[in-house]
Amino acid sequence: MGKKTMISMAVVRRLPKYYRYLGELLRNDVERISSKELSERIGFTASQIRQDLNNFGDFGQQGYGYNVRALYEEIGKILGLNKHYNTVIVGAGNIGQAVANYTNFERLGFHLLAIFDRNPKLIGISIRDKVIQDVDNLEEFLKSNHVDIGIICVPKEQAQKIADIFVRCGIKAIWNFAPTDLNVxxxxxxxxxxxxxxxxxxxxxxxxxxxxxxxIGR
Amino acid sequence: MGKKTMISMAVVRRLPKYYRYLGELLRNDVERISSKELSERIGFTASQIRQDLNNFGDFGQQGYGYNVRALYEEIGKILGLNKHYNTVIVGAGNIGQAVANYTNFERLGFHLLAIFDRNPKLIGISIRDKVIQDVDNLEEFLKSNHVDIGIICVPKEQAQKIADIFVRCGIKAIWNFAPTDLNVxxxxxxxxxxxxxxxxxxxxxxxxxxxxxxxIGR
DNA sequence: TAGATTGTTAATCGATTAACAATC
DNA sequence: TAGATTGTTAATCGATTAACAATC
Known part of the structure; x- marks a missing residue:
């Protein structure tokens, strides 16, 4: 019987942490773990852990606990890590470059296709084998390449404009580092x-x- | 009558957003705003806005609303922005450099004293007038300089070690960019x-x- | 089987929203 | 004063914790 209810953000934001801790356990050759043991490490209550996991399926076994590898892989799937995502970064300043250089994202399945900036001094420079392109080419690029996630690293004044281009080109997910709220x-x-x-x-x-x-002194 | 109760993190995490929106209103020469108007812009309910603000004092006036400048300044004080903080960054990789270069923090009162790394190729290089120092000098530096906030931008394997040094030297606030949880x-x-x-x-x-x-298909 | 531990329901706690008297 | 809007109490909603029957 499948549950169609959307999961609350409170639960969703804990999932990556489960994934991280399970990955560590796996690397330490821990085969199984109970909600109680995991609770002591991760800092959520055992009750909460069981509630959280039961949103997605029956991953445990009474009297045994959870198989670490199986649970790790299940949560990976829940997080969408069995898929591959194409990304672009717009804004090749400090944060844009930092994100571009964070190779761990590549390992998780997030593939950087291109980087854009409007600064002529940056256009043409390479970051991790990607030549920084003129942001004027962004829309054209998005029309001829499938991009899943658009990453905004431009100053706040330009952020909405970039978001608009993303939306217009059919991008459904935006990772926004600009200190502003986007209308989408x-x-x-x-x-x-x-x-x-x-x-x-x-x-x-x-x-x-x-x-x-x-x-109190008042 | 002062309330001594601690404020919930849910409320605290909204404060910077209030501060940001009030700053914008101020720059647009808006003098006063009601919880209803602010609600429409910021996306919290008017009721929540009034509840949130009343945790800290009576900032509004019946029949009038809130004075934008006064409220902006009050929230600034609540956030501790009337004070000055000394910071150090440990780890001069991508993220460390991005944080170091983010000059906006300086404007808010967060003053970067020094940057440390263990990579001999980085030691000696300057970022924003700060020469990257050998991390072996960190503890000595912290003993002879007052630092309020320690910023950790090293790989996760070294993060706890740096946190331990921070704690040992009396630092009470750590901004952690390493993808791990710290024990403090x-x-x-x-x-x-x-x-x-x-x-x-x-x-x-x-x-x-x-x-x-x-x-559902199952 | 007996012991352990889950899945799940019920109870509690906390946060958000609604309502309205107070008051500018 | 009348109208507007707060500050604050009460009602609702949602999330966390506790409890325990189910079951491996």
């Missing part, structure tokens, strides 16, 4: 990486105790 | 940026509909 149709998925929001969260937490000490 | 004492805050988890979340969502189509 409902069928296009945007995953944001907002570094400065992460840093501000850190500075908030660093000051939190103090913040409320002052309040 | 309770009084040390870790903020993770796990790029590959973000990418896997994206690929999950790209495949979600399909995943459950298959399930």
């Amino acid at each position: 149709p409902d069928d296009v998925i945007v995953e944001n990486v907002h570094l400065s929001e992460s840093l501000l969260t850190l500075s908030y937490r660093l000051n939190e105790a103090e913040l409320f000490k002052e309040k | 004492p309770d009084d040390v805050i870790v903020e993770n940026v796990h790029l590959s988890e973000s990418l896997l979340t994206l690929s999950y969502r790209l495949n979600e509909a399909e995943l459950f189509k298959e399930k």
Whole structure:
């Protein structure tokens, strides 16, 4: 009996962490693991682990636990890692170059097809065998190449314009590093990486105790 | 009357977004805004906005709404942006360099003191006027300089070792870009940026509909 | 079989939304 | 004052945890 209900984002965001921990267990030749043991390592409750996994199927076995390799592979499939994705990066500045050079993504099945920038000083330079192309060629490129994921690494002022091109060319998933929110149709998925929001969260937490000490004093 | 209760992370993670939107309004010379108007722009409900802000104080005025500048500044203070932070980056690879070059952080009050790496080819090179130093000098440096935030951009195998040095030298906040979880004492805050988890979340969502189509077929 | 551990239901907890009295 | 909009309480919704029967 299949469940058609969409999975909550809270669950989805834990999946990559399961995958990472199971990969480590696998590399350490651990064959089986109970939700209780995994709980102690990963820091979620055993109950939550069982609930999470049961969203996708019955991967465990009573009295035994979970087979590490089988579960690792199942979660890999759930995450879509049995597939291959073509990506392009737009913006070859610091972050664009960092993402381009992160070879681990290639290993996971994310294949970088091309990099674009509008800066003449960068156009023509190679990053990992990819010549940086003029962003004016982006739309044409997307029309003649199938791209699954568009990666935006341009300044925030240009981000929406690039997103519009992506949408127009049928890209359904955008990985956005620009510090802004993108407007896209409902069928296009945007995953944001907002570094400065992460840093501000850190500075908030660093000051939190103090913040409320002052309040109490009032 | 001050509230001493800690704020939930759900609320905290929305604060930087409020700050960003208020900054934009300010730049567009918007003087006042109601929770309803802000709701339409930022995408949170008006009710949630009022609840969130009331965790920190009474910033609004009945019948008027919120003064944009005042609220912007208040949230800035809440986020700790009225203070100045010294940071160091360990790991001068792609991500380390990208973070070092992100000058916007400087503008927010995060001052980069030094960059470290263990690669002799990188040691001695300058990034934004900072000479990359040998990581063997890290501990000594931290003992003679006050550092608020340690930024980890080394491969995952070395990340815990660096975190241990940070903790030993009294650093209370770590911004971790290594794809691993760090073990630190309770009084040390870790903020993770796990790029590959973000990418896997994206690929999950790209495949979600399909995943459950298959399930139903069974 | 007995012990272990899952899958799953029920209970709890926390976060979001709705409603409205207070008040500018 | 009348209208608008907050601050805040109450209701709802969703996510996590606890409990335990099912079963390997």
